[in-house]
Amino acid sequence: MKIALLGYGKMGKAIEKIAEAKGHEIVYRVDMDNSFDFMPVSLQNVDVAIDFSMPTSAVDNINKCFDAGVPIVVGTTGWYEHFDGIKQRCIDEKQSMVYSTNFSIGVNIFYKINKILAEIMAKTDDYDVMIEEIHHTQKKDHPSGTALSLAKQIMSEISSKEKIKDRLLFDRNQPAQSTKPNELLIESIREGDVTGVHTVRYENVIDTIEITHAAKSRYGFARGALLAAEWIVGKEGIYTMEDILEI
Numbered sequence: 331m332k333i334a335l336l337g338y339g340k341m342g343k344a345i346e347k348i349a350e351a352k353g354h355e356i357v358y359r360v361d362m363d364n365s366f367d368f369m370p371v372s373l374q375n376v377d378v379a380i381d382f383s384m385p386t387s388a389v390d391n392i393n394k395c396f397d398a399g400v401p402i403v404v405g406t407t408g409w410y411e412h413f414d415g416i417k418q419r420c421i422d423e424k425q426s427m428v429y430s431t432n433f434s435i436g437v438n439i440f441y442k443i444n445k446i447l448a449e450i451m452a453k454t455d456d457y458d459v460m461i462e463e464i465h466h467t468q469k470k471d472h473p474s475g476t477a478l479s480l481a482k483q484i485m486s487e488i489s490s491k492e493k494i495k496d497r498l499l500f501d502r503n504q505p506a507q508s509t510k511p512n513e514l515l516i517e518s519i520r521e522g523d524v525t526g527v528h529t530v531r532y533e534n535v536i537d538t539i540e541i542t543h544a545a546k547s548r549y550g551f552a553r554g555a556l557l558a559a560e561w562i563v564g565k566e567g568i569y570t571m572e573d574i575l576e577i
């Protein structure tokens with residue numbers, strides 16, 4: 331496959347490595363420095379584009395791929411306020427797109443477990459629930475897209491949780507703040523070079539039930555994104571990793 335990498339940072343470079351090892355060719359790379367030269371015509375010889383750029387550039391990049399009729403895999407998070415418009419354009423114009431807040435196969439299994447656990451916990455009002463996510467200090471958005479996906483799943487099962495309370499911490503020893511019963515707390519901790527750790531914690535005075543996914547490297551995200559790129563070529567419509575993994 332001939333691939334365009336939209337965003338050539340940590341993830342773009344990780345995808346390049348495994349794509350080339352699998353015999354794919356990276357024919358175009360867009361980064362901050364050359365983003366102004368990127369036009370739909372730049373994608374003339376491209377089979378699929380993979381976007382791991384910035385929350386501020388993802389929507390523009392998706393629209394340029396649609397203009398060029400090139401399938402796109404979107405890993406960038408933090409642009410979802412524009413999601414409905416992008417989805418509509420994709421459907422109306424029979425374009426092709428895969429998006430996911432997390433392309434790791436392990437996290438998609440974790441989403442499934444989170445949903446089942448929330449279904450069980452919805453049957454008791456004994457426990458309070460919160461989410462903790464830990465990432466490296468360069469991460470631009472908070473809460474992480476993965477934490478927001480976990481929150482959405484929990485809130486669709488546990489009706490007492492009506493809104494998210496976002497708390498960003500650069501020092502995890504900061505004193506706790508009070509949270510209202512209808513708020514689902516997401517603590518976003520930024521420290522060191524952490525690739526990504528997500529914990530869903532149910533707690534009462536008696537015990538704690540926790541599920542955690544910890545990414546050991548960026549390899550899992552890159553492998554999943556490449557799998558999505560191989561899968562979307564030749565298809566029409568908007569898909570997530572759940573569709574690809576059939577879980």
Ligand SMILES: NC(=O)c1ccc[n+]([C@@H]2O[C@H](COP(=O)([O-])OP(=O)(O)OC[C@H]3O[C@@H](n4cnc5c(N)ncnc54)[C@H](O)[C@@H]3O)[C@@H](O)[C@H]2O)c1
Binds near residue numbers: 339391408
């Ligand atoms: N969905 C997932 O599985 C997953 C996994 C890891 C990271 N992410 C997300 O992917 C994004 C990128 O992550 P990263 O760790 O590679 O970040 P990064 O900061 O290392 O790389 C982002 C790159 O985008 C470039 N860029 C800036 N403006 C651009 C533009 N207009 N067009 C193209 N590129 C542009 C920057 O120069 C930078 O090199 C973030 O939003 C992150 O949260 C998602």
